[in-house]
Amino acid sequence: MDPKKRTKLPVAAAQSSKLRVKTETQPSSVSVSATKESKKPFLRKRSMSMTEFSVSSKSKTAFKRPAPVPMNKIVTSQKPKKPKIPDWDYKSRFQNLQGIHTKLVEDSKKSQERLNDLENIEEQYLKLKGDFQTVETERNAFKVQLNETSSKLERLENIESKYQSVTKELVHITDENRTLKIKNDELNSTLQQLYLERDTLKKSNEQLGSLLEKNEVVRRKLHNNVQDLKGNIRVFCRIRPAINEQENVKEKCYLKLQEDSSLEIAKSNAVNNKQVFTFNTVFHEGSTQLECFEELAQLVQSALDGYHVCVFAYGQTGSGKTYTMQGLDTPNDIGMIPRTVNLIFDSIENLKCSNWTYEVRVSFLEIYNETVRDLLTTTLQNLDICFNEGKGTTVNNLQIKQIFSYDDFEHYLKIAQKNRMVAATDFNEHSSRSHAITKIYLIGKNQSGEYYAGSINLVDLAGSESAKTSHGERLVETKAINKSLSNLGKVMLSLCNKEKHIPYRNSKLTYLLQSCLGGNSKTLMIVNISPFEENYGESINSLRFASMVKEVKTKSKKVRALAPIECNN
Numbered sequence: 001m002d003p004k005k006r007t008k009l010p011v012a013a014a015q016s017s018k019l020r021v022k023t024e025t026q027p028s029s030v031s032v033s034a035t036k037e038s039k040k041p042f043l044r045k046r047s048m049s050m051t052e053f054s055v056s057s058k059s060k061t062a063f064k065r066p067a068p069v070p071m072n073k074i075v076t077s078q079k080p081k082k083p084k085i086p087d088w089d090y091k092s093r094f095q096n097l098q099g100i101h102t103k104l105v106e107d108s109k110k111s112q113e114r115l116n117d118l119e120n121i122e123e124q125y126l127k128l129k130g131d132f133q134t135v136e137t138e139r140n141a142f143k144v145q146l147n148e149t150s151s152k153l154e155r156l157e158n159i160e161s162k163y164q165s166v167t168k169e170l171v172h173i174t175d176e177n178r179t180l181k182i183k184n185d186e187l188n189s190t191l192q193q194l195y196l197e198r199d200t201l202k203k204s205n206e207q208l209g210s211l212l213e214k215n216e217v218v219r220r221k222l223h224n225n226v227q228d229l230k231g232n233i234r235v236f237c238r239i240r241p242a243i244n245e246q247e248n249v250k251e252k253c254y255l256k257l258q259e260d261s262s263l264e265i266a267k268s269n270a271v272n273n274k275q276v277f278t279f280n281t282v283f284h285e286g287s288t289q290l291e292c293f294e295e296l297a298q299l300v301q302s303a304l305d306g307y308h309v310c311v312f313a314y315g316q317t318g319s320g321k322t323y324t325m326q327g328l329d330t331p332n333d334i335g336m337i338p339r340t341v342n343l344i345f346d347s348i349e350n351l352k353c354s355n356w357t358y359e360v361r362v363s364f365l366e367i368y369n370e371t372v373r374d375l376l377t378t379t380l381q382n383l384d385i386c387f388n389e390g391k392g393t394t395v396n397n398l399q400i401k402q403i404f405s406y407d408d409f410e411h412y413l414k415i416a417q418k419n420r421m422v423a424a425t426d427f428n429e430h431s432s433r434s435h436a437i438t439k440i441y442l443i444g445k446n447q448s449g450e451y452y453a454g455s456i457n458l459v460d461l462a463g464s465e466s467a468k469t470s471h472g473e474r475l476v477e478t479k480a481i482n483k484s485l486s487n488l489g490k491v492m493l494s495l496c497n498k499e500k501h502i503p504y505r506n507s508k509l510t511y512l513l514q515s516c517l518g519g520n521s522k523t524l525m526i527v528n529i530s531p532f533e534e535n536y537g538e539s540i541n542s543l544r545f546a547s548m549v550k551e552v553k554t555k556s557k558k559v560r561a562l563a564p565i566e567c568n569n
């Protein structure tokens with residue numbers, strides 16, 4: 001058949017250039033197969049994973065796969081061979097070809113439909129791919145959101161667990177708070193009661209305070225009346241014991257006490273020739289420091305009441321003056337000076353409830369070879385003594401230190417002791433060669449505005465000894481000591497005889513103690529004697545001197561402080 005005369009095939013058939021018709025070897029059977037191009041979309045479709053099509057149920061429903069066209073409908077299967085049409089039977093051959101043609105046209109139509117279907121499938125695939133990508137993007141976005149949400153959830157869970165524990169704590173705290181509130185209310189009511197009690201006590205305390213203040217004034221008056229009756233110059237005698245083996249074997253003179261106030265004394269070999277001395281008190285060899293202090297303690301109270309008090313330790317070298325005044329560190333051996341300071345601070349503490357407050361000051365000086373020296377400094381000086389009508393005798397440039405406790409006092413006492421001149425003598429290894437004066441100033445005031453300025457002079461006199469036994473530098477010292485002690489005796493004698501002129505200025509010692517000796521002071525002299533036969537002469541001298549002092553009558557009065565004493569610490 002001439003291809004030019006062949007009936008024109010419809011469009012679907014025309015596109016069958018993509019199809020091949022095999023007629024040469026088996027004209028009765030037609031084999032149709034997809035060309036390379038027509039296979040492509042199909043192949044592409046087949047290479048697509050099924051998972052891509054099953055992303056979402058939505059896309060599953062959107063895409064309906066067309067029912068596959070069985071290949072036997074495209075490729076004609078071999079049929080039983082028909083009887084061969086002879087070459088000359090053009091009609092039959094024509095009819096046969098027409099049949100084939102019709103069949104091919106039908107097949108072509110089907111193929112065309114199938115092709116259209118395939119094209120639709122590709123479109124749908126592309127659409128689905130787009131949808132899929134959108135879904136994928138959405139899925140990723142969701143994934144990110146999911147992650148964020150999960151971490152948020154985690155945080156929320158943490159917060160929730162924290163919230164729960166905080167809630168628990170809150171409940172606990174609330175409970176505690178409730179309990180505390182109850183307790184607080186109870187305490188508040190107790191406090192209110194206590195406030196009321198306090199106010200009542202305050203009132204009664206004020207009443208008692210003013211009563212105490214009045215009583216204190218009365219007590220002071222009575223105390224000082226008693227002291228006045230006892231005499232403003234009191235003399236005690238103290239006999240010291242033998243203190244070591246060497247002294248134990250020493251011969252002692254005859255010494256006998258009568259009623260604690262009289263002392264009989266005689267040489268051991270002349271007992272009938274005894275002399276009797278009477279003093280306020282005589283302390284025997286076994287008397288304690290505490291017993292000696294009892295009398296002085298009453299004068300400490302007078303000093304706090306605004307009186308001037310002066311305590312002397314008089315006696316020959318080695319008779320026990322320093323032991324009496326300073327004592328030793330062991331509790332039973334503590335001397336008059338430390339006991340006085342301790343008593344002052346104890347009394348000040350007790351007087352606080354009577355509305356009295358005190359300032360305590362202290363100075364230390366020595367008179368050595370008629371020069372006055374401040375014991376709180378190491379520099380050698382000769383300080384001037386002045387006499388002022390209002391203030392009495394004062395020492396220029398003497399350091400006066402304020403003290404607040406016994407420890408403060410001890411601090412300065414140690415400095416003073418170190419600076420005190422001590423030289424060895426034949427009688428006493430550490431014999432003091434100077435007069436040492438510790439002065440305590442007491443300035444008291446009460447709420448009513450009353451001011452008192454009392455003082456206590458504690459004097460450890462240098463030992464009296466015969467000039468015959470001293471040599472060189474010691475002889476100069478002894479002469480100076482004896483001069484001042486004999487001047488002390490002269491002053492006392494003048495006072496005793498009520499003479500008009502009292503020779504205070506003849507020595508530094510009497511000049512400095514002028515107001516204590518003759519005037520406005522309560523004086524206590526402790527005359528120390530040694531019990532030994534060898535000291536009999538010096539003991540008699542000391543006892544005579546003390547007897548003379550005992551006869552002196554003075555009138556003391558308390559001092560209202562005009563201006564506080566200057567303190568240079």
Ligand SMILES: Nc1ncnc2c1ncn2[C@@H]1O[C@H](COP(=O)(O)OP(=O)(O)OP(=O)(O)O)[C@@H](O)[C@H]1O
Nearest residue numbers: 240241317318319320321322323428431432462463
């Ligand atoms: N009552 C006493 N009890 C015990 N020991 C005492 C007593 N009196 C004095 N002594 C001791 O006797 C010695 C001499 O006494 P102390 O040094 O006090 O004499 P003094 O009079 O101060 O001498 P001086 O004038 O030379 O300074 C010291 O060792 C002292 O401890």
